[in-house]
Amino acid sequence: LxxxxxxxxxxxxxxxxxxxxxxxxxxxxxxxxxxxxxxxxxxxxxxxxxxxxxxxxxxxxxxxxxxxxxxxxxxxxxxxxxxxxxxxxxxxxxxxxxxxxxxxxxxxxxxxxxxxxxxxxxxxxxxxxxxxxxxxxxxLPDGDKGAPHLRDIFYRMGFNDQEIVALSGAHALGRCHADRSGWINPWTNAPTTFSNAYFTELRDNKWTKKKWSGPPQYEDPTGTLMMLPTDMVLIWDKKFKPYVMKYAQDEESFFKDFAAAFxxxxxxxxxxxxxxxxxxx
Ligand code: CCH
Missing domain, CATH: 1.10.520.10 (Peroxidase; domain 1)
Known part of the structure; x- marks a missing residue:
């Protein structure tokens, strides 16, 4: 045995x-x-x-x-x-x-x-x-849509406005790839570092619509950084914007809220x- x-x-x-x-x-x-x-x-x-x-x-x-x-x-x-x-x-x-x-x-x-x-x-x-x-x-969300779409998508999962903004801060990371989504470029200058840079870029940079034949996106004056229309919505929408300002100002609160929501x-x-x-x- x-x-x-x-x-x-x-x-x-x-x-x-x-x-x-x-x-x-x-x-x-x-x-x-x-x-x-x-x-x-x-x-x-x-x-x-x-x-x-x-x-x-x-x-x-x-x-x-x-x-x-x-x-x-x-x-x-x-x-x-x-x-x-x-x-x-x-x-x-x-x-x-x-x-x-x-x-x-x-x-x-x-x-x-x-x-x-x-x-x-x-x-x-x-x-x-x-x-x-x-x-x-x-x-999943479409990058070329507005605030109602963002809310439809994330409310369906059970998230609120604050959590939508916190989660979006993940765009500090990575980039868009023409052959994957059609969009191009990263959101921040340090795309392999998790930080609140997505929010500081949204708040501090000057974003204008990129003139090209690709899908609609926004660019900074150097043309190296990007924002999707759904990213811009976070500073255009009066309920989202206060959270962008808060997380741009206070990285610790972003980290805490992001960890909980993610x-x-x-x-x-x-x-x-x-x-x-x-x-x-
Ligand atoms: Fe995102 N995201 N994302 N995203 N995303 C893309 C890339 C990344 C949207 C669209 C895109 C979140 C929310 C949204 C990441 C994390 C999160 C790309 C480029 C598009 C388009 C894909 C490509 O071409 O490779 C839209 C719209 C929303 C609306 O809310 C949320 C939430 C998260 C995570 C919490 C990360 C990370 C990337 C970079 C990927 C990479 O390969 O570099």
Missing amino acids: FQKESHIPLPPKKDYDKVRAAIEDALDKDDYDDGSYGPVLVRLAWHASGSYDKASNTGGSNGATMRFDPERKFGANAGLEVARDLLEPIKKKFDWITYADLWTLAGAVAIEAMGGPTIPWRPGRSDKLENEGCPPDGR SRLLELGVPFDEPGKPAPA
Whole structure:
């Protein structure tokens, strides 16, 4: 009996710190974009989660349905295969973690590694099968729309105006890619550093409509930085603007509010055993 038992494999120890370390190791690469995969990992975590609809309790990070058609082919998700492919060897190595947990953890780890706040994160998401269904297209925001659209999209997830502005501060990171969204350029001069620079740029820079044949975007006087129409809305709308001014002035309050909102975003629709309490590893 003793011998027989010794052949039963032990269940893997779920060491999330090892996964965190592997994600951190994969972040920096000199010849990719601005030198880091961090921004695109944050975008993957956001797009996996931002499909949530509170009324029907559908969509969200649980399920990792972006592995499948049609969701992986949604226009909004163009380019996110870069992030999913980067994480694939980590998923192979730590095969006990679900894609849904891995993608959201990668977003949290990336924010932290780029100098941002600690993002409360806990495991507990499961992966759906291919035939279990993707959320419908059109649940993520379109950059060329106005304030009503932003509110429709984020209120549907259960966020308020303050949280919309806080979450938008993630555009301190990364850039637009002509071949992914049609837009070009980064929002800030330090796109691999998490900071309140998105808000200081919105507040302090002079933004004018770019004259080109591409989709509508705004540029600073040097033409190197950009804002989407939905970014400009945050200083044009009288209810959004006070939060832009607050976060531009006070980075600590931005970090605190961003961490809370981003953590909640990653958990939308996830059926944790004990709401509010970390699930056991
Ligand atoms: Fe975003 N985002 N985002 N975004 N986004 C893009 C890139 C990033 C919108 C549109 C775009 C959030 C909110 C919005 C990131 C995080 C967040 C791009 C360029 C578009 C377009 C894609 C490309 O070409 O590669 C719109 C509209 C909204 C409305 O609210 C929120 C919320 C978050 C996270 C909390 C990050 C990070 C990037 C950079 C990705 C990269 O690859 O550099």
